[in-house]
Amino acid sequence: MEELQSGSNVFFVLIGATMVLAMHAGFAFLEVGTVRSKNQVNALVKIITDFAISTIAYFFIGYSFAYGFDFFVGAEVLAEKNGYELVKFFFLLTFAAAIPAIISGGIAERAKFYPQLIASFFIVALIYPLFEGIVWNGNFGVQDFLKHTFGFAFHDFAGSMVVHGIGGWLAFGAVILLGSRIGKYSKDGEVTTHPPSSVPFLAIGSWTLAVGWFGFNVISAQSVDAVSGLVAINSLMAMVGGIIGALIFGKNDPGFIHNGPLAGLVAVCAGSDIMHPLGALITGLIAGFVFVFFFIQTQNKWKIDDVLGVWALHGLCGVWGTLAAGIFGLKIFAGLGGVSFVVQLIGALSGIVLALIGGFVVYGILKQTMGIRLSEQEEYEGADISIHKISSTSDI
Amino acid sequence: MEELQSGSNVFFVLIGATMVLAMHAGFAFLEVGTVRSKNQVNALVKIITDFAISTIAYFFIGYSFAYGFDFFVGAEVLAEKNGYELVKFFFLLTFAAAIPAIISGGIAERAKFYPQLIASFFIVALIYPLFEGIVWNGNFGVQDFLKHTFGFAFHDFAGSMVVHGIGGWLAFGAVILLGSRIGKYSKDGEVTTHPPSSVPFLAIGSWTLAVGWFGFNVISAQSVDAVSGLVAINSLMAMVGGIIGALIFGKNDPGFIHNGPLAGLVAVCAGSDIMHPLGALITGLIAGFVFVFFFIQTQNKWKIDDVLGVWALHGLCGVWGTLAAGIFGLKIFAGLGGVSFVVQLIGALSGIVLALIGGFVVYGILKQTMGIRLSEQEEYEGADISIHKISSTSDI
Amino acid sequence: MEELQSGSNVFFVLIGATMVLAMHAGFAFLEVGTVRSKNQVNALVKIITDFAISTIAYFFIGYSFAYGFDFFVGAEVLAEKNGYELVKFFFLLTFAAAIPAIISGGIAERAKFYPQLIASFFIVALIYPLFEGIVWNGNFGVQDFLKHTFGFAFHDFAGSMVVHGIGGWLAFGAVILLGSRIGKYSKDGEVTTHPPSSVPFLAIGSWTLAVGWFGFNVISAQSVDAVSGLVAINSLMAMVGGIIGALIFGKNDPGFIHNGPLAGLVAVCAGSDIMHPLGALITGLIAGFVFVFFFIQTQNKWKIDDVLGVWALHGLCGVWGTLAAGIFGLKIFAGLGGVSFVVQLIGALSGIVLALIGGFVVYGILKQTMGIRLSEQEEYEGADISIHKISSTSDI
Amino acid sequence: MKRVIAIIKPHKLEEVRESLMEIGISGMTVSDVKGFGIQKGHTETYRGAEYKIDFLPKIKLEIVVKAKILNDCLDVIIKVAKTGNIGDGKIFIDNIEKVIRIRTGEENELAL
Amino acid sequence: MKRVIAIIKPHKLEEVRESLMEIGISGMTVSDVKGFGIQKGHTETYRGAEYKIDFLPKIKLEIVVKAKILNDCLDVIIKVAKTGNIGDGKIFIDNIEKVIRIRTGEENELAL
Amino acid sequence: MKRVIAIIKPHKLEEVRESLMEIGISGMTVSDVKGFGIQKGHTETYRGAEYKIDFLPKIKLEIVVKAKILNDCLDVIIKVAKTGNIGDGKIFIDNIEKVIRIRTGEENELAL
Numbered sequence A, B, C: 001m002e003e004l005q006s007g008s009n010v011f012f013v014l015i016g017a018t019m020v021l022a023m024h025a026g027f028a029f030l031e032v033g034t035v036r037s038k039n040q041v042n043a044l045v046k047i048i049t050d051f052a053i054s055t056i057a058y059f060f061i062g063y064s065f066a067y068g069f070d071f072f073v074g075a076e077v078l079a080e081k082n083g084y085e086l087v088k089f090f091f092l093l094t095f096a097a098a099i100p101a102i103i104s105g106g107i108a109e110r111a112k113f114y115p116q117l118i119a120s121f122f123i124v125a126l127i128y129p130l131f132e133g134i135v136w137n138g139n140f141g142v143q144d145f146l147k148h149t150f151g152f153a154f155h156d157f158a159g160s161m162v163v164h165g166i167g168g169w170l171a172f173g174a175v176i177l178l179g180s181r182i183g184k185y186s187k188d189g190e191v192t193t194h195p196p197s198s199v200p201f202l203a204i205g206s207w208t209l210a211v212g213w214f215g216f217n218v219i220s221a222q223s224v225d226a227v228s229g230l231v232a233i234n235s236l237m238a239m240v241g242g243i244i245g246a247l248i249f250g251k252n253d254p255g256f257i258h259n260g261p262l263a264g265l266v267a268v269c270a271g272s273d274i275m276h277p278l279g280a281l282i283t284g285l286i287a288g289f290v291f292v293f294f295f296i297q298t299q300n301k302w303k304i305d306d307v308l309g310v311w312a313l314h315g316l317c318g319v320w321g322t323l324a325a326g327i328f329g330l331k332i333f334a335g336l337g338g339v340s341f342v343v344q345l346i347g348a349l350s351g352i353v354l355a356l357i358g359g360f361v362v363y364g365i366l367k368q369t370m371g372i373r374l375s376e377q378e379e380y381e382g383a384d385i386s387i388h389k390i391s392s393t394s395d396i
Numbered sequence D, E, F: 001m002k003r004v005i006a007i008i009k010p011h012k013l014e015e016v017r018e019s020l021m022e023i024g025i026s027g028m029t030v031s032d033v034k035g036f037g038i039q040k041g042h043t044e045t046y047r048g049a050e051y052k053i054d055f056l057p058k059i060k061l062e063i064v065v066k067a068k069i070l071n072d073c074l075d076v077i078i079k080v081a082k083t084g085n086i087g088d089g090k091i092f093i094d095n096i097e098k099v100i101r102i103r104t105g106e107e108n109e110l111a112l
Ligand SMILES: Nc1ncnc2c1ncn2[C@@H]1O[C@H](COP(=O)(O)OP(=O)(O)O)[C@@H](O)[C@H]1O
Pocket: D007, D034, D035, D036, D037, D038, D039, D040, D056, D058, D085, D086, D087, D088, D089, D090, E026, E027, E028, E029, E030, E062, E063, E064, E065, E101, E102, E103, E112
């Protein structure tokens, strides 16, 4: 019986880990479809190698930093209880590795390859686990302090802030330090549009992410008896809200519509375990609007060349979701309660500050030392030829 | 223990829901690959927005119409028993939303966008749940009446008729009312062939559907202790039968071969829980033939421009599967029994009549009011440019 | 309670089967992306029809040959215990059908269609189940003999040798008998490179395989209470090792990098249940190197035209993994023990011999009788036009 | 010999080819080109930013003919390719000094 | 009438088109071509094997103009398409005997 | 100067280019075209309906040469591009009035 219990938990978390692993393919294809054809191969290689480097960083450093657990004992110890601790690591790794995958979309089409791998290493080994450990493992007593002071801990069920917010705000620094793509903004202030090289690939990315997200959110319960159908339906409703929001505010643009569900899902992570489905629907709708509005602002008004709009998508929708948990999670909005808007705001702001500093420091140092940007000629030829010596497609 | 039980059920149904959610990406790509390049974006946007509208329609109206359950209570009530009722809704929603996804493939390349969203709303809110509730929730006492009169209820385990049949026959009305694509049939009776824009995308669609279908069928058990390996293997055998049928009758055409597994899987839904695997294999083989034969008839002989052949695939194979359950489900064919051919026939016919009426009424009213078809110029330019103001791929 | 137990096992194995079924789409797209555009359709059709034929061969012959279990009883017998035996068949079928899928990548771009289907039939009905039954079902007392003589049975948890090794070495014979593609090696010794038609499709294949592999490996436990998180993390670490190995040794080539994870995963199958994660990481790193090194040797030095490099990938990495289980599985390397290097070597060599003989016999007979190779004209026009009468993409 | 270069709308290609065959023209070379002229392109939008697609897809036909059937050839193209709408295209005629059939080495009119 | 055939670098197309419009040229036909010349291609690698890409993407512009604006046209192209680097391209000029506008049947200068 | 326009089979391109370089030709412009001629296309089938693909993929080479090496150039192309099968293609020769190298402004023979 006990074995069924522990086996079921391992199975449960394994499926979650596998689903979030698949989301990394989703990140890759969202980028493949959005960038110009000459940068497609680079998008693919970046995501898969970033995942590998993140695994090394998290296995050897990050995970023990966050959770005080390491793997340097014999396999027979690790294998106890069906190896539950191991799949838990796998599951949480797929979250950690999402950070470089998020950043990747912002710095696309002009970033050097190896410096980005190095950045990924430090971010996943140190910066992300610092915030993760504080929020999810109670490190440094911050959560206790918040609970004591405000009555409630900072609530981020599946990582609106811990994962997406941190990723999006780290990307912000990287994008600023990199500068915009050549030719994107002309001297006389005009904006050149780079339409997506392939809407179908972009859509494959979007669907893969959206489907995998149900693992990301629901399996965050981390044991099968704690699973909550509420998380599932709230994810669904926020996703749908995001689609509809992007359809309406994004004027039927496929680029917006396929990011809409992601905006909704980013936003619902934090409060999916405590909101009412109607609250989740509204959270998603607003997230759809936030993404569309701020994407246009950054790209076309403020001329910040965040290629996939990851700051708007993960950074801003992540913050919005963190706050939304403090609104629609409240009992007066038919939520389960146990959250405080003020604490959510504190959590979001701390995350922003940490990620901004982290991003500017890591990418700043790399910029000063190895450089983070392709040469003009390399950028013009495309990252595929200049880094990988091959084109995305061939008709030979 | 009870928590393990109820948690396992939630997990089980969640995985089913997620798998069928992924099938919607499959519908999208089957259409993307089959239509001409100038209509690829529209295929993608239609499916994802139809899914969103369907969720709204089913959440607020359709589900309570079919099952008498609604969501307008506090989250803490919804969250009881690990929120099982919520994932059940999610699972059944993914079925309901398949109806517009099916229709979408029939009306591709010439239908207006917003009228189709409206049609989806009414179909998922009213027409589909009417039949679904009668068959799967015993509404209006129809099943009781059949049982009383013929000894057996109408048997449709996973929706050969409830989902696919209804979807396919609804599409029939829509396709007729829309008319054929410009240039498809010339005045002198010649048929112009539009080869698929991308066989690989079509194949991605097909695989995604086939793989997800094991969630569609097996998880229709709706609780883990009721799961049946027989459903799994019957789905497998019917899928394989469909592939082989399409290979043989379809003369090695990739368009047929990648629809073959779907034909088999449509047909096996109804009786997968009661057939012998050999019965399922034959059911699939015949479904492969039915699809190939009637696709050629409709497109090339009768000149009905059902672009993806959804009437043949879902409508006819659905009906065939409903009847096949009444044949190969019988004990004399090594099935589990508990079905009657006559009752299956009655069920199939009622579904056809309902869907035909429903389709002609909904699309008829829309045609009279807003119009359902793109202008000639828009159709010629393609739905991508004219509706979404963008092309599917770009080399800028 | 018992039903929850048996239902959970059925669910567990079903998910594994579905994940490995999805891997077949992965095989298809790895080939689609790697071959020239004129052979993309054929890659897709080959994989899906090979799967169908394999199912027939394994259902009617292979499975009872290996496990002594057949399906020719009434459905009510099959449905007992939630039909556990049926999903087990489904799961193991997806392994068996991987054999033709592996071979397919080696013989691409020039093999005839129907002879390959026939080869698949005999391989899945007879050759594969012979080795499978010996290793996994203790047939013919070989495992007992090894245990008796050397103290340990041959250990191949998830099929490094049983599946991948056999597949890769069968492919070797087929590739040699077929000969190289026209124009690949010129008379004066020069090698013509055929770059991949589509790196994105190749990457879709790679990701689909990698994600599905967690089903392949972890669900090989075959019951939920036997599931092991160690298998999951070892698969992860070997995958990551393979990516890093291919990145380093493969000079950032996307073709290598997307095969790297597969190399690592092939190699870790055998010992994933007994290695320490660090052992798995090293196993993967070396597998990455093995693949890159031997791919270049075969294609460019030895002029053996194994298009996707399936001999290097499955054949050699499979053998390496079988041996690695006999190294990193040992207690001195922090493994769980219970293996012997000598026995692993014996197992690997026997597999190689069997597969070499099997491959040369099956393809040799077919070559003598029906012929296995397209005509020069057909090869020149491409398999898509000459076999399937259609091109992969169309702009009509 | 004369060369006829016709820029036409893509959907007219099939009809033009058939009509040319009827008057005895046995070969032609076709390419996909992009045209700019009085006919305007269209505006696309991506994520809130508009961009103009100035060039429209056209088909370029190149047909080398004996001088004596030049006029028939022109008549056919004009008749069949005309829709009456802006953007129907143009025909350019120039002179070809020599034609060789690679397969046989035949020259000029024999090579057509 | 004269035909100007200019082989230019792809990223210059937009600027050249705009400048030509300014001097009153109202139409042109453009194709994607591959060029070979002094400018070298690049080497790609696939799985350990190198292969040369000898041809570089270029744009071919075809513009038929009245003889009297030929020189303006050439000046504009040379000025705008020039980067000073190898591979900027060439301009070829030849003679066109006749032009017809398909839509109206207008001929020669009227058809431009 | 003369322009050689050769329509050849795609798989002959590499060999033709190399042979032309050997006789001192330093540049050319290549496009993917579709050819129609004596050589027949093929029939494709989609879901039970046949459709003819009339046009075959060909390569169009454009090479502007000094008049005096014209004949060498023709000889090389004929020799190398010939397979002896229908569809080997044609060579058209016409006259070019002027050539300009955009990078330097050099003209005519200097620009080649
Ligand atoms: N001066 C020119 N030189 C070369 N091609 C031209 C020229 N003018 C027009 N064309 C080609 O002819 C096509 C049709 O011309 P356009 O002016 O749009 O319409 P119309 O021919 O009906 O007046 C253009 O898209 C372009 O390809």
